[in-house]
Amino acid sequence: MYSTSFSLLSTILCRWPLSRFSVWSDAKLMEALYDIYVKPDFSVRAEVLKLYSAIALCGIGAKKLLERGEGILLEMVECMGRSRPHHVRIEAFRLAQCIVINEETGLKRMSSCCEPVVKAIINAIDECSLQPEIVTNQQTCVLEEASRLVALITRWAGQHHNYFWKHGIDRALLCLLLGKCPKQLYEGILSLEDEIHIVRDGLKSNYFPGLRVYIWEILGWLATNFNEDVYLKKSSNRLLIDVLLSCACLEFTELFMGWRQICQSDVVNASKNESILRAIMMMIYSPSNYIASKTTSMLTKMLEPNKSYLRDFRHTLTGISCGIISGMPNILLVANLLCLICCVGLPQYTMWDKNAECRKAIVSFVKWCLSNEVHFDRVSYSPHLHFNFHERACCQGPSKEWEGRDVLLLYSFVGLAELIQLGSLTNERDTSFLSIGFTEDELISQLQDICSGCYAPGLKWYAAHILSLLGFYGFPSKFGNKIGRALEGCAYSDIRFIHTNGKSLNVHGVILAARCASLLPPNWLPVNEKDPNYSSFTDKNSSVKTQKEVCLSSHVDDDAMAKLLEYVYRGYLQAGEELAKKLRSLAKHCRIQTLVHILCRRRPKWGTPFPIFNLVAALGPVGHHFSDIILEAKSTKQTSWKCDFCALYVPHMHVHKVILWLSCDYLRALLQSGMKESHSEIIKVPVSWEAMVKLVEWFYSDKLPDPPSECLWHNMDDQEKMNELQSYVELCWLAEFWFLEDLQEVCLNLIVACLEIAHHLSVSVLQMAGDFSLWKLAEIAADFIAPLYSQLRNCGDLEALDERLLSMIRAASIRLSQEGN
DSSP states (O other): HHHHHHHHHHHHHHOGGSHHHHHHTTTTHHHHHHHHHHHHHHEEEEEEEEHHHHHHHHHHHHHHHTTOOOHHHHHHEEEEEETSSSHHHHHHHHHHHHTTTTTTIIIIITTHHHHHHHHHHHHHHHHHHHHHGGGGHHHHHHHHHHHHHHHTTOOOOOOSHHHHHHOOOEEEEEEEEOHOGGGGGSSOOOOOHHHHHHHHHHHHOOOOTTGGHHHHHHHHHHHOOOHHHHHHHHOSSSHHHHHHHHHHHHHHHHHHHHHHHHHOOOOHHHHHHHHHHHHHHHHHSSSSSHHHHHHHHHHHHHHHOOHHEEEEEEEEHHHHHTGGGGGSSSHHHHHHHHHHHHHHSSHHHHHHHTTTTHHHHHHHHHHHOOOOOOOOOOOTOGGGGGTTTTTBBBOOSSSSSSSSTBBBHHHHHHHHHHHHHHHTTTTTOOOOOOOOOHOOOOHHHHHHHHHHHHOOOHHHHHHHHHHHTTTTTEEOOHHHHHGGGGGGGGGOOOOEEEOOSSSSEEEHHHHHHHGGGSSOOOOOOOTTSSSTTTTOOOOSSSSSSOOOOOOOOSOHHHHHHHHHHHHHHSEEEEHHHHHHHHHHHHHHHHTTTHHHHHHHHOOOOOOOOOOOOOOGGGGGHHHTOOEEEEEEEEOOSOOOOSSSSSOSSSSEEEHHHHHHHOHHHHHHHHHHHOGGGOOOOOOEEESSSHHHHHHHHHHSSOOOOOOOOOOHHHHOHHHHHHHHHHHHHHHHHHHHTTOOOHHHHHHHHHHHHHHHHHHGGGGHHHHHHHHHOOOHHHHHHHHHHHHHHHHHHTTOOOTTSSSHHHHHHHHHHHHHHTTTO
């Protein structure tokens, strides 16, 4: 009975995401499920695992599962064991895949059971690879799900990588590729020729051909996150990893030496080739010197000069630089580009590309991608990335895929960065080849826009990396430009840095505290730090504060210090080679790792989050010591209010005049007006507490928190949805009053996005817009109502609206009918 019911329920949850909320939000049902889950009946347990997987497709559902503690995870690991039925093991591996969709909600919460999961995966691989000739179809299915799980987990950096190496991931992958690991691999050192011989014979056996794409995917991520200090020092046998690298290099070599086949291959074959090409790229450019040097050394020896494939290679490059890109399928574009990037990373590249065809080809890719709307992700051309849950997951938050939907431009940037870097190795940064497609200034402008725009982390990282090669260091952002204006004057500055040559710099403690606390004077807090209710309020002159003078060491270069503060305030700077060298030393001393990384011009590590510029930390305890003004929300129905920092009993927030001064023209004028309000310690904000919290977050991050979405939104009643929207409508009104055009646009977009999935709220939003005299929002709401005008009028749902709002709906309805819709 249980099995049939659970099977039906899991099918429903998989197909209809909105149904998941009613399951994971039912505490009694979840408790009953767990009681059944831990029983020894494996026919039922398999169905519960399947049901848990369907629940975990929802990011919030996954959290709810993991909130039970380790019990669910330990039972899941136990179900992965070889003594369990194959169908149970398959479902256990699939549940783990669903849990780790999202690094934040899954992988980190699963950290306590990470090593047992890794051991279960390695055991499943070993079990099948010991006698590959007699592996059953069910065992192959178990192996495939285990391999998919490894491909998912290894995307993220973390302790689990050390566990994989500790439990022999290199040996396990070799067994999948070669069958049993030859005895010679345990007997000591082999020459490269012997390695190649063993690898070539093993690969010809073609065991588990369907898993090759996962193996290369896994190897690419292992190379990216390889920890030399942990693995190489503890391992007594480097030969296994060397032979594993040889497998990939030999596969690439045979593919590359048949270059014409890459160019002319069909989409299916190109999709299979993509995984090995990408793995080699990640190995060549691995942060690990060992991986990178071994890979390039092997490829250099394997790719012996051959006029045939080099002729085909050059012919393709010429064609690309002459503009044949637009006629290729996406996967062929990617395959060709990956090959080019790999070639640029090899020592013999300069011999192959004497006429700069590769340079021209990569610049052509960059120019073509920047000039055209070319958007697609890896999933669109790599079938092995289509996991069971790919298009069924919900509530996972914003996409954190590092490569994103601009994968072709990202790969083009990888190649471009390497070309520029090649010039800098001879101390002559050669960017003259950029004139093939665009000027250097045009490129810099495009790269800055990408860094500050809504793009995937990988593309933004490589844009910042290329900028560093051109003398621009950091991470440009719109918010950084806004905060950077504080350096241009001394308004509300409370610290003065004084150099030995007499030069001085006025700075703001709150910005230093949020962005680089090591720059604050040692053991220094404002004078009244012992008073728990203290905030550093200004004197009667609203823009002047008591300053703390800090004398800097003679070892601190004044130009380098000025540039360091420019990075702290703006997140971005321009510097010549000599100044960058001095700045690098200062940044190391101040422990600003992101700046050190970019000043050293290191390649971005695949998967690393892009640094975000914000001052949100200043809203916490560290920033309270520098607070000099309070924002008070309008009266609320709340009967009690308690502040951790002061004795005020009304909803309020401790903030900083310099941030208000930078963020809002209206508040800047108010603070500088000289009127009574400019000397007040409290500014009353005419919106609700919920709206004011969002406003302050905007001031300190240039971002608004999103309203609930997907499962949460769809399972709220209409009144709850309107309560959520009200704060954005209030902000929309305040933004108009306070001249915050960007904030108003963001609020309007959020409201429109909610109305697009809840049209029936348009009447309430229209009424609210009328109450606030927000006529632009009212017109938007009227457009949503227009298709239902007759129906709503006949039902009497529009009777509460005044004549002005009704006329707006009628006008929208007439426009709609005239457009033929």
